[in-house]
Amino acid sequence: MAADYGEVKFFGAGGSPFARRVQIALKLKGIQYQHFEEDIFNKSELLLKYNPVHKKVPVLVHNEKPLAESLVILEYIDETWKNYPLLPQDPYQRASARFWSKFIDDKCLPALWKAAWTVDEKEREKGVVESYEALQYLENELNDKKFFGGETIGLVDLAANYIAFWLPLLQEVVGLNLLSNEKFPKLYAWSQEFVNHPVVKENLPPKDRLSGFFRARYASITANSK
Amino acid sequence: MAADYGEVKFFGAGGSPFARRVQIALKLKGIQYQHFEEDIFNKSELLLKYNPVHKKVPVLVHNEKPLAESLVILEYIDETWKNYPLLPQDPYQRASARFWSKFIDDKCLPALWKAAWTVDEKEREKGVVESYEALQYLENELNDKKFFGGETIGLVDLAANYIAFWLPLLQEVVGLNLLSNEKFPKLYAWSQEFVNHPVVKENLPPKDRLSGFFRARYASITANSK
Numbered sequence: 001m002a003a004d005y006g007e008v009k010f011f012g013a014g015g016s017p018f019a020r021r022v023q024i025a026l027k028l029k030g031i032q033y034q035h036f037e038e039d040i041f042n043k044s045e046l047l048l049k050y051n052p053v054h055k056k057v058p059v060l061v062h063n064e065k066p067l068a069e070s071l072v073i074l075e076y077i078d079e080t081w082k083n084y085p086l087l088p089q090d091p092y093q094r095a096s097a098r099f100w101s102k103f104i105d106d107k108c109l110p111a112l113w114k115a116a117w118t119v120d121e122k123e124r125e126k127g128v129v130e131s132y133e134a135l136q137y138l139e140n141e142l143n144d145k146k147f148f149g150g151e152t153i154g155l156v157d158l159a160a161n162y163i164a165f166w167l168p169l170l171q172e173v174v175g176l177n178l179l180s181n182e183k184f185p186k187l188y189a190w191s192q193e194f195v196n197h198p199v200v201k202e203n204l205p206p207k208d209r210l211s212g213f214f215r216a217r218y219a220s221i222t223a224n225s226k
Numbered sequence: 227m228a229a230d231y232g233e234v235k236f237f238g239a240g241g242s243p244f245a246r247r248v249q250i251a252l253k254l255k256g257i258q259y260q261h262f263e264e265d266i267f268n269k270s271e272l273l274l275k276y277n278p279v280h281k282k283v284p285v286l287v288h289n290e291k292p293l294a295e296s297l298v299i300l301e302y303i304d305e306t307w308k309n310y311p312l313l314p315q316d317p318y319q320r321a322s323a324r325f326w327s328k329f330i331d332d333k334c335l336p337a338l339w340k341a342a343w344t345v346d347e348k349e350r351e352k353g354v355v356e357s358y359e360a361l362q363y364l365e366n367e368l369n370d371k372k373f374f375g376g377e378t379i380g381l382v383d384l385a386a387n388y389i390a391f392w393l394p395l396l397q398e399v400v401g402l403n404l405l406s407n408e409k410f411p412k413l414y415a416w417s418q419e420f421v422n423h424p425v426v427k428e429n430l431p432p433k434d435r436l437s438g439f440f441r442a443r444y445a446s447i448t449a450n451s452k
Contacts, residue, residue: 053329053363067321069328076321095293095302102295103279137279 002081008033009061011047013040014205015213017162018070019058025077025158027199029084071101074155086155100141100148101159108134109162116174117217119225131178138163139184146193157194164191165204173214228307234259235287237273239266240431241439243388244296245284251303251384253425255310297327300381312381326367326374327385334360335388342400343443345451357404364389365410372419383420390417391430399440 010026010033012019026033038047038057050059050066059066060073062080067073078086087094111134114127138160142148148156167179168191181188194200236252236259238245252259264273264283276285276292285292286299288306293299304312313320337360340353364386368374374382393405394417407414420426 053333062318065318067318067325069325072321072324072328075324076317079317079320091302091305092288092291092293094305095298098298098301099293099295102298107279 002029002031002083004032005080006063007061009036009059010034011036011038011044011050011057011059011061013038013057015210016040016057017166018056020203020205021070021158021161022058022060022073022077024153024161024200024203025074025086027203028086028153029077029081031077031081071098071105071155071159074158078155084152086149086153086158088149088154097149097155100138100156103134103137104156104159104163108138108160112162112167112170112178115176115178116170117221119221128176128178132183135163135179135184135187139187142186142190144186147190153194153197153200157190161194161200163187164194166210169207169211170214173211174218228255228257228309230258231306232289233287235262235285236260237262237264237270237276237283237285237287239264239283241436242266242283243392244282246429246431247296247384247387248284248286248299248303250379250387250426250429251300251312253429254312254379255303255307257303257307297324297331297381297385300384304381310378312375312379312384314375314380323374323381326364326382329360329363330382330385330389334364334386338388338393338396338404341402341404342396343447345447354402354404358409361389361405361410361413365413368412368416370412373416379420379423379426383416387420387426389413390420392436395433395437396440399437400444 008026008031010022012023012035014037023035036044036046038044040057043055047057047059048055050061051057051068054068056068058070058073059068060076061067062076067076074086087097108131111127111130115124115131116127118124118127141156147153148160163179170176171178177183179188179191195204234252234257236248238249238261240263249261262270262272264270266283269281273283273285274281276287277283277294280294282294284296284299285294286302287293288302293302300312313323334357337353337356341350341357342353344350344353367382373379374386389405396402397404403409405414405417421430
C-alpha cells in the first residue's frame with residue numbers, strides 16, 4: 001500500500017488505453033483515489049477545467065493540482081509514490097524506458113491504427129508493414145525478459161498495454177494478424193503475462209464492449225468507403 | 227564545469243533545432259564531448275548504427291551507450307550531470323515541464339509547420355489559427371518568469387528553442403507574423419532573453435544559412451504548387 005499523500009482524483013474512460021495505463025499504475029502502487037468516469041462524447045465541465053489544453057482523459061488531480069498526458073502522469077506517480085517502481089533507477093535504463101514508451105506512442109500506435117482503420121488499400125498495406133517493423137523493434141527490446149520492466153510491470157509495459165489487450169481484439173474485428181505467437185513469440189508471451197497479471201486483469205475494459213465498439217467503427221468506415 | 231563521467235559523443239546537424247536543444251544543454255552544463263556533424267542528406271554509418279530506429283540526429287553516446295530523441299536525451303543529461311539543473315526538483319513542477327515540452331513537440335511545432343509550409347490556403351489558415359492558440363498557451367505558461375525554467379534555462383526553454391530562433395527567421399521568409407511583441411509580449415521578451423543568453427548565442431546556427439534554407443524550401447514548395 002502506498003503512502004497517503006493527500007487527495008487523488010482520476011478521470012478515465014472505460015475503453016481508453018491511455019487512461020488504463022494510469023489506472024493500472026494507481027492500482028499497482030495501491031494508491032487510494034476517487035474515480036471519475038468520463039463519457040468521451042459528452043465530457044464533463046470538470047474534465048475541461050482540469051485539462052483545458054487537450055480536453056482528454058486521462059487526468060490525474062493530486063491535491064487539486066491537475067496533470068494530463070498518460071506518460072507524464074505515470075512519471076509523476078512514480079516520483080511521488082516510490083513503492084512498486086515503474087522506472088528503473090539507472091539513468092540510462094530510465095532513458096531507455098522513456099525512449100520505448102515514446103516509440104510506442106509516436107510510431108507503433110499510429111502504425112497499428114493506420115493498418116486497422118485506413119480505407120485506402122495501399123495506405124493500409126503501408127500501415128501493416130510499419131506495424132510489423134514497430135512490433136519487431138519491441139520484440140527485440142523485450143528479448144528474454146518477462147516484462148519490459150524486468151520481473152515487474154514498468155513504464156514501457158503500461159505504455160504497451162494497447163498491444164497486449166486492445167490489439168488482439170481489434171485485429172480480429174478488422175481481419176488482420178499483426179501480433180501472433182508465430183510472428184512475435186516473445187511479444188505474444190509478454191502480452192499473455194501482462195493481461196493475466198492479477199492487477200492488470202482486474203483493470204481492463206470488458207472485452208465484449210470493446211469488440212462491439214471496434215465492430216461499429218469498422219462497419220461505419222467500410223460503409224462510408226463504398 | 228560538470229563532473230567527468232567518461233566519453234561523450236554528440237551527433238548533431240547545424241540547422242536542427244532538436245540537435246541544438248542537446249548541444250546547448252551540454253554547453254550549459256559544461257560537459258566535454260566530441261562533436262560529430264551529420265549531413266542529413268547523407269547520414270553516416272555511425273549515426274545509423276547508433277540510432278537505427280529513427281535514423282536521425284540528435285544522438286548522444288555516453289561510454290558507448292547510445293540515446294536518441296532530444297527530450298529523452300535532455301532528461302538523461304540532467305539525471306547524470308547534476309550541475310545546472312534543467313528540471314525542477316518538485317515532482318509536480320517536473321511533470322509540468324514534461325507536459326509543456328511534449329506540448330511543444332506534439333501541438334505547437336506541427337501547427338507552426340502547417341502554417342508555414344502548407345500550400346493549400348485553407349489548411350495553411352488552419353495552421354495559423356492553431357499556431358496562435360499554441361503560442362497563447364505558452365504565453366500564459368511563461369507568465370512573468372524570465373525563462374520557462376524560472377531564472378535559468380530549463381527543459382521547456384530548450385524544447386521551445388525553435389520558437390525563439392527558428393520561427394522569427396521562418397516567418398520572415400514565408401510572410402507570416404506569428405510571434406510578435408504585439409501579439410505575445412511575454413513570449414517575445416522570452417525569445418530575446420533566450421537567444422541572447424551567452425551560452426545559447428554561441429550555439430545557434432548561422433542566421434543567413436538558415437534563412438537561405440527556408441527560402442529555398444519555400445521557393446520549391448510554391449513553385450510545385452503552380
